Amino acid sequence: MPPVPAPALTVLTTTDSAESAERLARSAVEARLAACAQVSGPITSVYHWNDAIETGQEWQVSFKTTEERYEELEAQLTAAHPYETPEIIALPVVRGSAGYLAWLTAETSAR
Amino acid sequence: MPPVPAPALTVLTTTDSAESAERLARSAVEARLAACAQVSGPITSVYHWNDAIETGQEWQVSFKTTEERYEELEAQLTAAHPYETPEIIALPVVRGSAGYLAWLTAETSAR
Amino acid sequence: MPPVPAPALTVLTTTDSAESAERLARSAVEARLAACAQVSGPITSVYHWNDAIETGQEWQVSFKTTEERYEELEAQLTAAHPYETPEIIALPVVRGSAGYLAWLTAETSAR
Numbered sequence: 001m002p003p004v005p006a007p008a009l010t011v012l013t014t015t016d017s018a019e020s021a022e023r024l025a026r027s028a029v030e031a032r033l034a035a036c037a038q039v040s041g042p043i044t045s046v047y048h049w050n051d052a053i054e055t056g057q058e059w060q061v062s063f064k065t066t067e068e069r070y071e072e073l074e075a076q077l078t079a080a081h082p083y084e085t086p087e088i089i090a091l092p093v094v095r096g097s098a099g100y101l102a103w104l105t106a107e108t109s110a111r
Numbered sequence: 112m113p114p115v116p117a118p119a120l121t122v123l124t125t126t127d128s129a130e131s132a133e134r135l136a137r138s139a140v141e142a143r144l145a146a147c148a149q150v151s152g153p154i155t156s157v158y159h160w161n162d163a164i165e166t167g168q169e170w171q172v173s174f175k176t177t178e179e180r181y182e183e184l185e186a187q188l189t190a191a192h193p194y195e196t197p198e199i200i201a202l203p204v205v206r207g208s209a210g211y212l213a214w215l216t217a218e219t220s221a222r
Numbered sequence: 223m224p225p226v227p228a229p230a231l232t233v234l235t236t237t238d239s240a241e242s243a244e245r246l247a248r249s250a251v252e253a254r255l256a257a258c259a260q261v262s263g264p265i266t267s268v269y270h271w272n273d274a275i276e277t278g279q280e281w282q283v284s285f286k287t288t289e290e291r292y293e294e295l296e297a298q299l300t301a302a303h304p305y306e307t308p309e310i311i312a313l314p315v316v317r318g319s320a321g322y323l324a325w326l327t328a329e330t331s332a333r
Contacts, residue, residue: 009206010234010313012121014149018266022277025268029275036269036309038236038282040151040262044129046136047147048218053140055133060149064309070206078208085214087147087175090206091121095231095292095312097300103307107270120317123232125260151262155240157247158258159329164251166244171260181317189319196325198258198286201317202232 008093008104009070011063013077013086014045020082021059027080033073034063035107064093069108119204119215120181122174124188124197125156131193132170138191144184145174146218175204180219230315230326231292233285235299235308236267242304243281249302255295256285257329286315291330 011034015021018041025037041059048054065073070090077088093101122145126132129152136148152170159165176184181201188199204212233256237243240263247259263281270276287295292312299310315323 008311010311011206022266022268025266026275026277029268029270032270036267038280039266039268040282044133044136044150045147046133046140046150048140048143053137055137058149060151064311067206074206074208085210086208087211088208089119089121089175089204089211091202091313092205093311094314095233095289095296097296097308097310099300099307100309100311122317155244155247155261156258157244157251157261159251159254164248166248169260171262178317185317185319196321197319198322199319200230200232200286200315200322202313203316 007067008096008101009065009067009090010093011065011070011073011088011090012060013081013088014058014060015082015086016058018059021061024077024080025061028063028073028076031076032108032110033069033076034065035104037061037063064104066105066108118178119207119212120176120178120201121204122176122181122184122199122201123171124192124199125169125171126193127169129170132172135188135191136172139174139184139187142187143219143221144180144187145176146215148172148174175215177216177219229289230318230323231287231289231312232315233287233292233295233310233312234282235303235310236280236282237304237308238280240281243283246299246302247283250285250295250298253298254330254332255291255298256287257326259283259285286326288327288330
């Protein structure tokens with residue numbers, strides 16, 4: 001029987017520049033709302049906006065955090081993000097190495 | 112108590128060119144089978160094929176959609192994809208900002 | 223009613239070079255602990271380490287495997303990884319094309 005799914009999450013957002021992505025990554029890690037964050041890009045985004053199809057260059061940020069910290073991370077991202085309605089979604093981590101998950105939990109615990 | 116996991120999905124596929132990836136992204140968004148799609152690459156793929164290990168350059172497409180639209184998206188991707196058996200997998204979105212998930216649901220609703 | 227979530231996983235790790243990433247990808251696929259693996263990068267990682275915020279360049283490896291093979295894959299990654307406590311996390315695949323999931327299961331079955 002696999003262990004109970006670790007209460008960890010991968011939280012994703014996208015933004016319109018590498019600088020903005022690194023700012024969002026750094027402020028979340030500094031506030032211990034994520035143990036780490038990874039910026040990848042540029043990616044090409046295709047999306048609906050006001051009934052037209054738009055294509056744009058974006059950078060993705062992937063935060064590793066716990067379910068306990070999710071709402072604070074969402075609030076910080078919403079406040080700091082340059083978009084009005086940014087993508088902020090969380091995918092569940094159902095398995096993980098014990099050492100890494102312990103580190104993740106420790107790094108996102110209040111000090 | 113966190114809200115009931117939003118019925119949203121991140122659907123992933125990979126393909127062999129940026130053009131093919133953007134075509135798959137655009138046609139899904141045009142048909143409102145995804146609210147948005149992100150193309151990243153080139154990535155290096157390592158995989159089994161006919162008992163040998165192959166390495167190739169690919170581009171990944173990540174679609175944001177709802178569980179309700181999944182089967183139609185899978186059918187369209189299967190029909191439009193250059194591969195015979197493409198990777199088409201869905202990861203669950205268990206949390207997300209209310210504004211974004213509402214936008215995602217609206218953009219994938221039939222008009 | 224969607225089919226029972228396929229027992230498949232996307233397993234993620236990051237490492238400090240493209241060569242290391244490809245070695246981890248190839249050895250997992252060779253051992254049939256993953257049907258395929260995708261290397262993307264460089265990405266910028268921001269993380270806590272010894273109470274400081276570090277930024278570094280990394281490469282991400284995304285393995286497609288089954289729940290059944292997860293523990294063996296985690297063990298191999300832990301042993302082969304250059305880091306002491308590498309990120310090794312698994313996200314659940316809840317939907318997928320039948321053909322692809324059948325291929326994935328076949329390629330990770332012992333021979």
